[in-house]
Amino acid sequence: MVLLSLALKSLRNRLLVSALTVLSIALSVTLLVGVENVRAGVRDSFAGTIRGTDLIVGARGGTMQVLMSTVFGMATPAGGITMGTYEQWKAHPAIKWTIPYSLGDSHRGFRVIGTTSEFFEHYRFRNERVTFAEGGAPTGDTDVAIGHDVAQRLGYRMGQKIVVAHGTGGVTFSEHQAHPFTVVGIIARTFTPIDRALYVTLAGIEAMHELEESGGAAPAAPPAGATAPGGAPLVMPGASGPPAGATAPGGAPLVMPGSSGPPAQAAPPPPPPAPKKPAHGEEGHEHVDGDEHDHDDEHAHGDDEAEHDHDDDKITAFFVGTQTRLETLRLQREMNDDTREPLTAIVPGVALAELWQGVGNAEVGLKVVAFFTVLIGLAGMLVSLYSSLEARRREMAILRAVGARPSTIVALLVLESGVLAVLGAALGVALVYAGLSLAQGPVEDRFGLLIPIRALGSTEWMYLALIVIAGFLVGLVPAWKAYRSSLVDGLSPRT
Amino acid sequence: MSTIHADAPAIRLADVRFGYRPGQQVLDIPALEIARGARVFLYGPSGSGKTTLLGLIAGVLAGGTGRVEVLGTDLARLGGSARDAFRAQHLGYIFQMFNLIPYLSVRDNILLPTRLDAQRAARLRGQSPAQAATELAEGLDILSLLDQPVTELSVGQQQRVAAARALIGYPELVVADEPTSALDADRREAFLRLLFASCERVGATLVFVSHDQALAPLFSQRVSLPDINRAARPAAA
Ligand SMILES: Nc1ncnc2c1ncn2[C@@H]1O[C@H](COP(=O)(O)OP(=O)(O)OP(=O)(O)O)[C@@H](O)[C@H]1O
Numbered sequence: 001m002v003l004l005s006l007a008l009k010s011l012r013n014r015l016l017v018s019a020l021t022v023l024s025i026a027l028s029v030t031l032l033v034g035v036e037n038v039r040a041g042v043r044d045s046f047a048g049t050i051r052g053t054d055l056i057v058g059a060r061g062g063t064m065q066v067l068m069s070t071v072f073g074m075a076t077p078a079g080g081i082t083m084g085t086y087e088q089w090k091a092h093p094a095i096k097w098t099i100p101y102s103l104g105d106s107h108r109g110f111r112v113i114g115t116t117s118e119f120f121e122h123y124r125f126r127n128e129r130v131t132f133a134e135g136g137a138p139t140g141d142t143d144v145a146i147g148h149d150v151a152q153r154l155g156y157r158m159g160q161k162i163v164v165a166h167g168t169g170g171v172t173f174s175e176h177q178a179h180p181f182t183v184v185g186i187i188a189r190t191f192t193p194i195d196r197a198l199y200v201t202l203a204g205i206e207a208m209h210e211l212e213e214s215g216g217a218a219p220a221a222p223p224a225g226a227t228a229p230g231g232a233p234l235v236m237p238g239a240s241g242p243p244a245g246a247t248a249p250g251g252a253p254l255v256m257p258g259s260s261g262p263p264a265q266a267a268p269p270p271p272p273p274a275p276k277k278p279a280h281g282e283e284g285h286e287h288v289d290g291d292e293h294d295h296d297d298e299h300a301h302g303d304d305e306a307e308h309d310h311d312d313d314k315i316t317a318f319f320v321g322t323q324t325r326l327e328t329l330r331l332q333r334e335m336n337d338d339t340r341e342p343l344t345a346i347v348p349g350v351a352l353a354e355l356w357q358g359v360g361n362a363e364v365g366l367k368v369v370a371f372f373t374v375l376i377g378l379a380g381m382l383v384s385l386y387s388s389l390e391a392r393r394r395e396m397a398i399l400r401a402v403g404a405r406p407s408t409i410v411a412l413l414v415l416e417s418g419v420l421a422v423l424g425a426a427l428g429v430a431l432v433y434a435g436l437s438l439a440q441g442p443v444e445d446r447f448g449l450l451i452p453i454r455a456l457g458s459t460e461w462m463y464l465a466l467i468v469i470a471g472f473l474v475g476l477v478p479a480w481k482a483y484r485s486s487l488v489d490g491l492s493p494r495t
Numbered sequence: 496m497s498t499i500h501a502d503a504p505a506i507r508l509a510d511v512r513f514g515y516r517p518g519q520q521v522l523d524i525p526a527l528e529i530a531r532g533a534r535v536f537l538y539g540p541s542g543s544g545k546t547t548l549l550g551l552i553a554g555v556l557a558g559g560t561g562r563v564e565v566l567g568t569d570l571a572r573l574g575g576s577a578r579d580a581f582r583a584q585h586l587g588y589i590f591q592m593f594n595l596i597p598y599l600s601v602r603d604n605i606l607l608p609t610r611l612d613a614q615r616a617a618r619l620r621g622q623s624p625a626q627a628a629t630e631l632a633e634g635l636d637i638l639s640l641l642d643q644p645v646t647e648l649s650v651g652q653q654q655r656v657a658a659a660r661a662l663i664g665y666p667e668l669v670v671a672d673e674p675t676s677a678l679d680a681d682r683r684e685a686f687l688r689l690l691f692a693s694c695e696r697v698g699a700t701l702v703f704v705s706h707d708q709a710l711a712p713l714f715s716q717r718v719s720l721p722d723i724n725r726a727a728r729p730a731a732a
């Protein structure tokens with residue numbers, strides 16, 4: 001205690017140098033802890049983009065494709081899943097709930113997603129459910145609920161009438177003029193891709209496309225048929241070399257050529273859309289071979305299905321909550337092995353982690369830089385302590401004469417550097433949180449990115465502990481010198 | 496702990512040889528004895544080894560040969576840390592100048608020995624450290640300065656603070672290395688008188704180093720270092 005108070009008073013005596021030393025350590029701690037804290041925070045909120053969903057199921061495709069197209073709305077989905085298949089899986093005893101997702105339309109660059117009330121009931125991000133800032137979920141087939149960013153950017157209010165365009169991204173095709181939607185809900189901000197999407201009912205999507213087909217606003221069709229369904233080319237890697245054009249028309253290739261011998265198909269689905277499906281299946285089956293010369297057949301269903309990858313009786317993907325988590329992997333295998341329709345089921349947590357790995361490498365670079373700044377901060381402390389020693393020889397001699405042991409001198413100096421390191425670390429942490437709370441608002445507004453202000457994680461604590469320990473160790477160097485000189489100086493240090 | 500022999504002289508040196516470097520001989524003292532309660536004036540020209548001798552007596556310097564007995568304890572027999580403990584307990588030391596820790600107040604400077612060493616604190620004879628400091632400050636006429644930063648004191652005041660610090664905890668031996676060299680003649684005498692009175696009050700033996708012969712008559716015993724030091728060569732002026 002005596003030593004600590006001595007050390008503190010001595011540091012205060014050299015206030016400017018001490019303050020600068022603390023500041024330089026603090027800044028490096030800020031960088032190191034800040035980087036780690038923000039990284040962990042972003043990772044968590046990234047991992048929290050989707051929660052509670054055990055499996056995401058899409059048409060056969062890559063894991064990332066399924067994840068990106070459903071959760072992040074970025075890649076184009078790979079084809080679709082027939083309603084019948086969906087209904088069958090929905091009835092699976094291991095499955096507790098499902099959320100259907102129908103993609104492929106957009107509104108002024110924002111995705112339009114067809115789903116059901118199950119989405120609002122079961123979808124979770126960061127363990128929160130989707131809630132509304134205003135209004136509620138779409139129920140009628142002209143209802144639409146819009147995400148926070150959509151409302152903000154486009155300045156939409158409740159009751160706004162909007163027209164949905166076919167296709168996604170910048171390139172949209174025909175607009176479904178004949179079937180305008182009305183905003184019935186504005187979803188509270190989620191800081192996830194939900195903010196940048198519009199939600200309508202499956203029936204709404206269907207109605208829109210039916211209108212389209214019957215009377216509709218000039219399908220920019222035939223060429224669109226080839227490209228628009230974006231997903232088409234991505235479909236089913238191995239399935240059948242040439243199905244590109246064929247995909248759109250009604251899921252023809254959805255049955256894998258090899259696996260076709262489908263007793264499954266014979267058995268199948270009870271629900272009403274069912275009858276339509278097997279027909280497709282078979283049709284498609286025949287096509288697969290002859291698809292190359294698409295053109296002849298084109299009108300056959302070209303009229304019928306037009307340019308849609310989201311066929312009216314198809315959805316793009318569905319989310320699954322299992323009865324018990326334990327069944328997830330078994331269920332995933334079962335789905336991936338489905339012979340009726342080639343599916344890809346992914347575990348979102350695993351896929352997110354995989355995706356994050358890519359980001360991880362950049363982190364390492366940042367962390368290395370941060371570590372070096374800590375080293376520089378400590379080196380700065382060493383320099384300042386060491387160079388102050390010459391001026392303090394007298395002080396050390398006095399302390400020795402007055403009863404301080406050499407070990408006391410060592411302890412004093414080590415304590416001083418330790419105190420500087422502790423103060424630096426504390427100030428650094430304070431700066432991190434000050435910085436975060438200052439940056440949080442602007443970053444949210446500008447980038448729609450949620451920087452959670454979170455408690456220090458174990459990694460951060462470990463860094464802090466290392467820095468403080470290093471601080472004490474750094475003090476040993478001048479302490480050793482002071483120890484030596486206080487012995488050599490005896491009672492008459494040259495001043 | 497080292498036992499103090501009440502009847503032993505305060506200091507006894509026998510065949511002490513000391514040099515800072517091999518081959519160098521700063522001190523070579525066949526014999527020196529200083530009685531308990533004496534007020535000794537130790538003088539000699541600059542560079543004659545006065546500070547070196549004090550260093551040996553205080554146990555700060557080690558490595559010489561011969562016996563250095565302080566209060567009946569042979570310092571050479573003690574290990575380094577035991578010497579430190581011995582000094583902390585039984586000795587008060589006053590430097591020529593710059594005696595004080597600049598970042599401590601007057602009071603804290605005076606209390607420093609009791610804070611750094613529990614044994615020294617235990618020698619306060621029932622007084623609290625604060626009481627002891629107040630009493631010493633009163634005797635040395637610095638009572639009103641107790642709460643001031645030492646950087647605001649005159650040199651004479653600083654030396655009195657240093658004396659108070661050397662005397663706290665009733666040390667048997669007080670060693671002063673030219674504490675008055677920065678004072679003018681009047682202040683020098685005033686300081687000495689206060690110092691003597693305080694030493695008497697705590698019962699301490701005083702070894703006072705100076706090359707200022709004018710002060711010599713005030714002391715009970717005078718020792719010329721060149722006279723007792725065989726290594727004394729008129730080297731530096
Ligand atoms: N740390 C040291 N290392 C080497 N030699 C030293 C050291 N301290 C003192 N000396 C030498 O020892 C001799 C005696 O020095 P000392 O300081 O004891 O003299 P002094 O009598 O106290 O002089 P002054 O009156 O000037 O203080 C001198 O020749 C000096 O050069």
Ligand SMILES: [Mg+2]
Pocket residue numbers: 492545546547672
């Ligand atoms: Mg000297």
